[in-house]
Amino acid sequence: MATLLVKNALVVTMDEKRREIPDAGLFAIDGIVQQVGPTASLPATADTVLDLKGHIVLPGLINCHHHLDQTLTRNLPAAQNNNLFRWLKAHYMIWAARTPEASRTSTIVGCAELALSGCTTVFDHAYVFRNGCKVDDQIAAAAEIGVRFAVSRGSMSLGQSRGGLPPDSCVEEEDDILADSERVIGRYHDPKPGSMTQIVLAPCSPFSVSAELLRQSAVLARRHGVRLHTHLCETMDEERYTLERYKMRPVEYMRSLDWVDKDVWYAHAVHVNDAEIAEFARTGAGACHCPCSNMRLASGIAPVMKYREAGVKVGIGVDGSASNDGSHMLGEVRQAMLLARLRMGLRPPEGPDTTLSTSDPRRDGEWMTARQALELATLGGASLLGRDDIGSLATGKMCDFFALDLNTVGFAGGLSDPVAATVFCAPQTAAYTVVGGRPIVRDGKIVTVDMASVIAEHNRHAARFAAIS
Secondary structure, three states, X not given: OOEEEEEEEEEEOOOOOOOEXXXXXXXXXXXXXXXXXXXXXXXXXXXXXXXXXXXXXXXXXXXXXXXXXXHHHOOOHHHOOOOHHHHHHHHHHHHOOOOHHHHHHHHHHHHHHHHHOOEEEEEEEEOOOOOOOOHHHHHHHHHHHOOEEEEEEEEOOOOHHHOOOOOHHHOOOHHHHHHHHHHHHHHHOOOOOOOOEEEEEEEOOOOOOOHHHHHHHHHHHHHHOOEEEEEEOOOHHHHHHHHHHXXXXXXXXXXXXXXXXXXXXXXXXXXXXXXXXHHHXXXXXXXXXXXXXXXXXXXXXOOHHHHHHHOOEEEEOOOOOOOOXXXXXXXXXXXXXXXXXXXXXXXXXXXOOOOOOOOOHHHHHHOOOHHHHHHHHHHHHHHHHOOOOOOOOOOOOEOOEEEEEOOOHHHOOOOOOHHHHHHHOOOXXXXXXXXXXXXXXXOOEEOOOOHHHHHHHHHHHHHHHHHHO
């Protein structure tokens, strides 16, 4: 039995009462929270004691959309100033050249960057596999660093010769995709509370997989009780593609394939109308907001506040490191809040009086708050992944949290509201990140992996990919 005691911190629980408890902490046994409350109410000692006086403790952030292998192709000159389709065409053949060794370092680098930003659960969407790489490589690498990992057996099957966007050499045969999907689920998927590894089936996008693969993936996923994920409504180019090819908008197309349901969440979901938002709310389908990527590729601004008002499940993702160039989850929370405010300023109010300015108190409910942004990245992320054991700090939940030192230059002068400061102020590095009661970041450093050697190897792989471009 391993015990952990955290004490003397400001604890933000994200529980049902949304408690923010000063001079508080938590007590955990074998990675499960037993108590959360004032320090005086907790046991006096434990196997591991973290005295976090002067720190704020929050539930671990949940990243609901990423492409970890893209840490190998950050900032490539050929793709710096492109929208999505041109950006993808600049990358496909480079990603196809990755190796299992490169995939290991990219997974560790991406997960380390996320952990340093307070992220404890990572979902990854890999979909290029005609190169000897397997989902198994990423699962092993994520276990090395110690993050909670949800990983997709992604896929592409619709090459250019059949009307898709990717080159034919980058796509797989659909029977092979489905067979490997079944293998990965059987070997790795753990549905139990506290699971460290879960599998998701994730055909890449409407313009890179066939209707039949989408349909059969949904059948397979539901037979095994795993979730479904894809890119959807990311750009107007995608909308034009489905209208021209299938005579349907993207959401209608997905509905025709049984892909609008409570076990499905979409990356981006930017270009949706009010009827589609209502459909997501009614069916339980969710959306992962990726603000930095959407800005970098000029994709648009997702209607996150409309989603919240309608009751749609919404989480946050950093998206791939080649369309974000970073994996700072707390930074993404900040951008989500700021981008929601920009969208508010760009659209008139709805209702009988469309002349109200953003300064009118009657529009106060449209402002995304710092606490709402944090909720997207915790409880919202847990809802997308279908988990009720993470996303908050409460008895019976997993002991996943991160701590920020409030006595740093980045927070100086902003502590009249420390919780809001974590979002309004410049994104900081976590002092501690703990997953299942195990510290993987301590004193602002990754402690589970020798990062210097991983980074050196990773940069050698990345240099090879840069030469290909």
